[in-house]
Amino acid sequence: MTSVVIVDDHSIFRSGLKASLDDTVEVLAEAADVDAAVTAVTNERPEVVLLDVHLPGGAGGGGAEVIRRCNGLLDATRFLALSVSDSAEDVVGVIRAGARGYITKGSSAEDVNNAIRSVASGDAVFSPRLAGFVLDAFGAAAGEQAVAEDELDRLSAREREVMRLIARGYAYKEVAAELYISIKTVETHVSAVLRKLQLSSRHELTAWALERKLL
Amino acid sequence: MIETPAASARPPLVRPRRAVLGGVCAGLSEHLGWPVARVRLIMVIATILGGAGLLFYGWLWALVPLDEADEPARRRAPVAAVLLALGAVAAVAAVVQANITGTAPTAITLALVLTGGAVAWSLAFDDSDPLRSARYSLVVRVVGAAMLLATGLLLLASGNWRPEAMTAVFAIGMIVLGMGVAVAPFVVRLWNELMRERSGRIREEQRAEIAAHLHDSVLQTLALIQNRAGTSSDVARIARAQERELREWLFAGEGAPGADLARELREVAATIEVEYPARIDVVTVGESVPAPPPLVAAAREAMLNAARHGGGEVSVYVEAAASVIDVFIRDRGPGIDLDDLPDDRFGVRESIIGRMHRAGGSANVHRGAGGVGTEVHLHLDL
Numbered sequence A: 001m002t003s004v005v006i007v008d009d010h011s012i013f014r015s016g017l018k019a020s021l022d023d024t025v026e027v028l029a030e031a032a033d034v035d036a037a038v039t040a041v042t043n044e045r046p047e048v049v050l051l052d053v054h055l056p057g058g059a060g061g062g063g064a065e066v067i068r069r070c071n072g073l074l075d076a077t078r079f080l081a082l083s084v085s086d087s088a089e090d091v092v093g094v095i096r097a098g099a100r101g102y103i104t105k106g107s108s109a110e111d112v113n114n115a116i117r118s119v120a121s122g123d124a125v126f127s128p129r130l131a132g133f134v135l136d137a138f139g140a141a142a143g144e145q146a147v148a149e150d151e152l153d154r155l156s157a158r159e160r161e162v163m164r165l166i167a168r169g170y171a172y173k174e175v176a177a178e179l180y181i182s183i184k185t186v187e188t189h190v191s192a193v194l195r196k197l198q199l200s201s202r203h204e205l206t207a208w209a210l211e212r213k214l215l
Numbered sequence B: 001m002i003e004t005p006a007a008s009a010r011p012p013l014v015r016p017r018r019a020v021l022g023g024v025c026a027g028l029s030e031h032l033g034w035p036v037a038r039v040r041l042i043m044v045i046a047t048i049l050g051g052a053g054l055l056f057y058g059w060l061w062a063l064v065p066l067d068e069a070d071e072p073a074r075r076r077a078p079v080a081a082v083l084l085a086l087g088a089v090a091a092v093a094a095v096v097q098a099n100i101t102g103t104a105p106t107a108i109t110l111a112l113v114l115t116g117g118a119v120a121w122s123l124a125f126d127d128s129d130p131l132r133s134a135r136y137s138l139v140v141r142v143v144g145a146a147m148l149l150a151t152g153l154l155l156l157a158s159g160n161w162r163p164e165a166m167t168a169v170f171a172i173g174m175i176v177l178g179m180g181v182a183v184a185p186f187v188v189r190l191w192n193e194l195m196r197e198r199s200g201r202i203r204e205e206q207r208a209e210i211a212a213h214l215h216d217s218v219l220q221t222l223a224l225i226q227n228r229a230g231t232s233s234d235v236a237r238i239a240r241a242q243e244r245e246l247r248e249w250l251f252a253g254e255g256a257p258g259a260d261l262a263r264e265l266r267e268v269a270a271t272i273e274v275e276y277p278a279r280i281d282v283v284t285v286g287e288s289v290p291a292p293p294p295l296v297a298a299a300r301e302a303m304l305n306a307a308r309h310g311g312g313e314v315s316v317y318v319e320a321a322a323s324v325i326d327v328f329i330r331d332r333g334p335g336i337d338l339d340d341l342p343d344d345r346f347g348v349r350e351s352i353i354g355r356m357h358r359a360g361g362s363a364n365v366h367r368g369a370g371g372v373g374t375e376v377h378l379h380l381d382l
Helices: A011-020 A034-044 A062-069 A088-097 A109-120 A128-137 A157-167 A172-179 A183-199 A203-212 B005-009 B024-032 B036-048 B052-063 B079-101 B105-124 B134-161 B165-216 B218-229 B234-250 B261-275 B293-310 B346-358
Strands: A002-007 A025-031 A048-052 A078-083 A101-104 B278-286 B312-320 B324-331 B362-367 B374-381
Touching: A002 A011, A002 A034, A002 A109, A011 A025, A011 A109, A011 B218, A025 A034, A034 A048, A034 A062, A048 A062, A048 A109, A062 A078, A062 A088, A078 A088, A078 A109, A088 A101, A088 A128, A088 A183, A101 A109, A109 B218, A128 A157, A128 A183, A128 B278, A128 B312, A157 A172, A157 A183, A157 B312, A172 A183, B024 B036, B024 B052, B036 B052, B079 B105, B079 B134, B105 B134, B105 B165, B134 B165, B165 B218, B165 B234, B218 B234, B234 B261, B234 B278, B261 B278, B261 B293, B261 B312, B278 B293, B293 B312, B293 B324, B293 B346, B293 B374, B346 B362, B346 B374
Parallel strands: A002 A025, A002 A048, A048 A078, A078 A101, B278 B312
Antiparallel strands: B312 B324, B324 B374, B362 B374
16 A cells, blocks of 8 residues: 555546556545645655645745755655646756655556556656656766766766666566666666766756757 | 710829829820820920919829829939029029028028928928939038038128128028938938837737736636647647647747748648647757658658557657668557558558658558557658
């Protein structure tokens, strides 16, 4: 059983999303704006928060602001960002604030349920689009490659392989089979990429998003 | 009601756009079937005999519409210059007369009306007339303004700087009008620009408001429909097509124009999605490169196959660099085996593999990861 809090300012979408969640997911609370979301998450301590990127209220920071204000809870509570748009600014914003994954609102019910389970078990959720964005933002498509193990601004060769396969629509277990590595290793690579995405100061991460507006 | 043939045979009374003055005589002669010289002669005679011709001309000018040709009116007669010249004569006469007799109301009024008329004509008609250069209009206005100012000052100076009261009033009126003429075009232009900018801003604001509203309500609902209806259902397909259309409208003009490969493949995917129960996700990475037609055609064929035989979720991944393009099309359908393929399956062999080879690239059709579905890999060195 995974406990979740749904944060979205559209009641239609909240109820629709709730109806599409399967039996293994329990909805503890719902919230419609930034302040209500922070209160709900602090009180209920869910395992996963389904968080809309665009939210009214608070200081106007939307979903990213909710994550920042719940900063102390990030060990126990994971945030999965939902967005109707693929705008890179939005996605990069919530990911860098600390979200563990991102999916579009048009994803199928099955995808949403799988994403909730992955995030709850500590994995990062990468959509093909997010993987494509990462490849571009870290210059991997142009052949840039990390030299040192702990480098934050470039991807290692393996991470790049994994990202490319995810961008091609491969599931984690298919990536594992393709590269002859275990699923656990794939998950480690993806988490490492997520960490780089959150901590890196590559200017492309911000400039890219602003420049192209679309992911 | 019976239409008489005579009435329908007569051309309608309109003023042609290529005219000497207002196009009244030309239009009238066309309408009546008379030679244009005769019409003009009648007009001139009627004008000399009590001015009825002039009134009639003005009346027709005001009420008869221009013809429907789509071009600016051209007037051959340099009316503004003629008026200006007549105004100058009247101004000289006014100054001379004022210095001799003290007053000259008729000449002063004539000078005012003629010069003012010249500037007004220039502002109203010459600006849109291709026969008049911008410099001509400028000269008319500058000369008109200078003439009014100079005449006004000379009139004030009449009688050894002690003009008659009436003359002084006219003179000051002239100076004010002269200044107005000098400033008017700038004021008019500034005003027009201000209005244009304002209406543009209002339109932009309205559009942004509508976009925000649609983004908040309709797009959310469309996303929800897709989420609830499942990938392959008709409802989800329609919702997705609608979402894409709406998005294109909302963010129109933000993307780079031109035949970019990523853009073309997205368009191809969109048209295929409308016809087949599939959801095609196009992810593009790398530089923006022009679209090589054979690659687009092969990718289109591969997407079509994936949508037709695989259905469901189709992933398209495009990686483009300056010298090499890779495109992967992947579905999760039953999968095909190239060796088992009957020879009549022209699609894969000819339109994908053959086409890529002819273009100097390569195509590789194989089973997807874990033996699920099909993956097509197109590779092209530029």
